[in-house]
Amino acid sequence: MSATPGKSKRPDVGGIGISSPQRVIDAQSGATKLQLAEYYLSVGNWLTPHLAGRPLSIVRAPDGVDGDSFFQRHCGRLKMPHMRVLDKSLDPEHAHLIQADSITAVVEAAQMGTVEFHTWNARSDRIDRPDRVVFDLDPDPALPWSSMVEATCMTLDLLDELGLKAFLKTSGGRGMHMVVPIDRRQGWDCINEFARGVTMRLAREAPDKFAEKMGPKNRIGKIFVDYLRNQRGASTVAAYSARARPGLPVSVPIGRDELEQIAGANQWNILNLHQRLAEQSGDPWSDYASTRQSISASLLKALAQDG
Numbered sequence: 001m002s003a004t005p006g007k008s009k010r011p012d013v014g015g016i017g018i019s020s021p022q023r024v025i026d027a028q029s030g031a032t033k034l035q036l037a038e039y040y041l042s043v044g045n046w047l048t049p050h051l052a053g054r055p056l057s058i059v060r061a062p063d064g065v066d067g068d069s070f071f072q073r074h075c076g077r078l079k080m081p082h083m084r085v086l087d088k089s090l091d092p093e094h095a096h097l098i099q100a101d102s103i104t105a106v107v108e109a110a111q112m113g114t115v116e117f118h119t120w121n122a123r124s125d126r127i128d129r130p131d132r133v134v135f136d137l138d139p140d141p142a143l144p145w146s147s148m149v150e151a152t153c154m155t156l157d158l159l160d161e162l163g164l165k166a167f168l169k170t171s172g173g174r175g176m177h178m179v180v181p182i183d184r185r186q187g188w189d190c191i192n193e194f195a196r197g198v199t200m201r202l203a204r205e206a207p208d209k210f211a212e213k214m215g216p217k218n219r220i221g222k223i224f225v226d227y228l229r230n231q232r233g234a235s236t237v238a239a240y241s242a243r244a245r246p247g248l249p250v251s252v253p254i255g256r257d258e259l260e261q262i263a264g265a266n267q268w269n270i271l272n273l274h275q276r277l278a279e280q281s282g283d284p285w286s287d288y289a290s291t292r293q294s295i296s297a298s299l300l301k302a303l304a305q306d307g
Contacts, residue, residue: 013037014044016107025064025115028246029271036242037110039270044103046277047240051106053123055086055097057235058109059116061244069115069244073097078112080105090127091233099124115244118235121191122184127232129184130191133295134236135166135198136226137175140219145264151209151223152176152259155202162303164293167285170265172243172251175223177236183294188232194295195227197303239285242270252276255284 010017011034021034040047061069074095075083082105086097100106100117109117121130135155139148152168155178159166166178182191202225203212211219214226229236242248249266250273268276 013111014041014104014107016104016111018111023064025061026246026248027064027066029248029269031248031270033110036115036248036270037107039242039273040106040110041103042274043240043277044106047106047117047238048101048103050238050240051099051117051119052101053125054099054119055090055122055124055127055235056083056100056120057118058098058114059118059244060113061115062113065115065244065246065248078109080108080112082108086124090124097124115242115248117238117241119238120233120235121230122232126184128187130182130186130188130230131184132182133180133191133195134229135178135180135195136171136229136236137178137223138214138219138226139174139223140216140221141174143221143223147209147223148174148176148265149260151225152178154206154209155198155225156256158198158201162299164299165287165291167253167288168256168259169239169251169253170249170262170267172237172241172249172266173245175265176259177251179288181288181291181293183292186295188230190295190300192227192230194300194303195230197300199225199227201303240273253284258284 010019011021018034018037021032023033024030025033025036057071057073059069059071061067075098082102084099084101086099088096091097121132121134123131137151156166164180166180169177171177202210209222211222211224214224237251239251239253242250248270250268250270252268
């Protein structure tokens, strides 16, 4: 049987047919929908460990990154049969949460216009016991990159003082993310209290560099260490996820020794990240899974003391 006139076969990416493959979704780089889907397939071994087992939020930009975007935590009417739909009891007041446990689900979401993948700080098997704390350093856009490097180092120093190991990744925007893996012993209230304590401590010790409150007016000339990502239902863009921004930058794990070497938090994108992955000697987060540490009452007390 001959093909219908005017129609062509959809390119196959990891078993998923990509419609409108040549549609440009980023005018700055000229990247197409097909290239984004192929990017996700190519980094599947790096990306999926950061997604699997966690409730997921997606950012869709069906008309490209210059058009409207949509943030959602459920499938709705989207055709994503490989996306895992979680039990209603995990979030009774809303639609079923979703989870991407395979690269097929990721490419499927990209076919549906998804650009970004965000995950919770807890796993779906124990959703009320977070297993990480995330700090998002959000700068005044007018600040130079050197200020972000300095603020990141100061935050890392405080976490070191508290006996906690943190892992770094670029945000794919202007800031940096610090991820602190923890044992699943505490609930959301405790984790949020700890994260807020870190922000308050930094603002107390260096008020000329750190803002105590979020919002553009409060961080003029300063950096806000966003602790609000540590509440139930909040999420953070996953490592190796693209961002729905001009250039399609990517959130990328880095080693501490790389912080002063990179030019910015949007240095890598879907078109140049492969060079980094090919050249790096190992995974900067290789010790993440084996890191064991907890947020204890004594730690919270130490945090509350003046530095």
